[in-house]
Amino acid sequence: MRTIAEINDKISRQAAVVCTAEEIKARVAEVGVAQTAKTVDVVTTGTFEPMESSGAILNLGHTDPPIKIRQCWLDGVLAYSGFGAVDLYLGATQVVDYPGMSEAADGEENRERGGGHVIEDLIAGKPVQLRALGQVTDCYPRAAFETTITRDTINQFYLFNPRNLYQNFIVGVNGGDRPLFTYLGPLQPRLGNAVYSNPGAISPLLNDPDLQLIGIGSRIFLGGGTGYIAWEGTQHFPLQKRLPNRAPIGPAATLALIGDAKQMDSRWVRGCYFKNYGPSLMIGVGVPLPVLHEEVIARCAVQDKDLVAPIVDFSIPRRVRPTFGLISYAQLKSGRITIDGKPVRVASLASIFLSRQVAVELKQWIEAGKFLLSESVAPIPQDRAFMPQNLWGSQVSLD
Structure with a gap:
């Protein structure tokens, strides 16, 4: 239907039709995929969540x-x-x-x-x-x-983040008898609470599950400035099991991101601290998806009820922890889920409000002709397995 060059021409003339991921889902429900694909040029996605595998390069x-x-x-x-x-x-x-x-x-x-x-x-x-x-x-x-x-x-001050934008993640719970302090925040004993960290259906990589629209060199919104996809992220695992709609059932693809921090806004880059775990960084990231054909809209029409994450018990101190099965993001966002017949309150580490605002701000940049899409120079690999570190010959104590 379109090329990126054609879309960029419309952006330059401020004639492009841009919708956020939420707006696309509503439009598809109203007029269908085919009609939406005919009228929309770009879909903007966004997230604002902790991304601890991040950092900055400085030259003094x-x-x-x-x-x-x-x-x-x-x-x-x-x-x-x-x-x-x-x-x-x-x-x-x-x-x-x-x-x-x-x-x-x-x-x-x-x-x-x-x-x-x-x-x-x-x-x-x-x-x-x-x-x-x-x-x-x-x-x-x-x-x-x-x-x-x-x-x-x-001289230089730029973010180089080895692992951002997890394509899906986990829900953390604690089935033990004492509080646990984790990278998801405090988990109360005896299934006292549950925490998840992905904004679900508005999250960038869940709207492009096979990474067909982005690649190395793709221009993105990073921390309130312009950034780029630099490489696959660490722990990139595109071979994760997937639903028929191609959405992964747990942590899957990741991206390494880079961008000039001197252009960024501290509204979208915030230091944070997890009690008894340590400091981290909250970052706003937005990815524009060019509507090149109808399948783009079909993928972007995914709803929270069609996306799931595994409920993982952190009370078992092992690399592979037991789970309580899969739960939909629609259920997570309701604020309460049921585990083994017990009602459990749920909170999100990702700010759903600010994730939406990232997508809105990126939409405004594109509509104003200030942000052009870029052709990638290479695809993100789709064949990476996840390799654990086995300590052969070592004696490891869990005490």
Whole structure:
């Protein structure tokens, strides 16, 4: 029906018809797939959820005399410095760990602060304290320095996130007898609550289940700025079992994303903390899907009742945990589910409201002619198996 070049021409003339994923589902229910496909050019999807496999690349610029940084802390958070002399990678889940920090300074507020919070502050234009120790060489004679940086006083500052946009995930519960503190947040004992983290039918990759419309190089909304799909994500598992509608029944595809953090907005990149687990980063990501043919609309018409996730019991401390079966996102979003005959309250880690707002903002960019779609340069692999790490010859204790 269309090409990306034809759609971009309409975007440039501000003549493209753009709908959010929610609007598409409503339109299909009203006029059907074929009629919708004739009139819509782009579908925007969005999510705002914790994405802990994220971080930022920074280049500080050289000091005089120069330094070859081998240890560096940003507001007390350790950054990786094992490559270029003044290149750093700040991981979202890295915690405050400042040498010589006194017990008085190591308060609750500091313990809850991590790389994600520093990234948010830099994006917001706030000053960040930097302390660096160097390896003294003939090229780099300086041994240490301290300064204050902002996003405007360093060269490069961009997010490079090895694993974002999980295509589906799990529902966490706790069938044990004590509270558990997990990457889904606190799970109360004896099935006291359930937590899920995917926004369901408006989530980007659930509207393009076989990743036919995106690939390496695809332009996206990332943290309030323009980003790109850089590669498959870590733990990419497209061979996950799927329903007849091609939706995976659990964690499946993932994407590595990249984008200029100097263009981003701290509204869409926020540090967060999970009690007794650690810091992380909430990120808004939106993916535009070009309507190239009717099948695009058919896939985007998927509803929460047609998508499922496994209910996983975190009380069993193993890599493969037992499940209580599959549950639909429609049931999850009702706020209460039933497990083994017991009513269980449910909460979402993803903000459904802000996920919708990501899709709306991306729609507005496209309608205004400010955001063009891009052809991918290579497909996302569809044949990756999920390989666990088996500790052959090692004695592993679960105590």
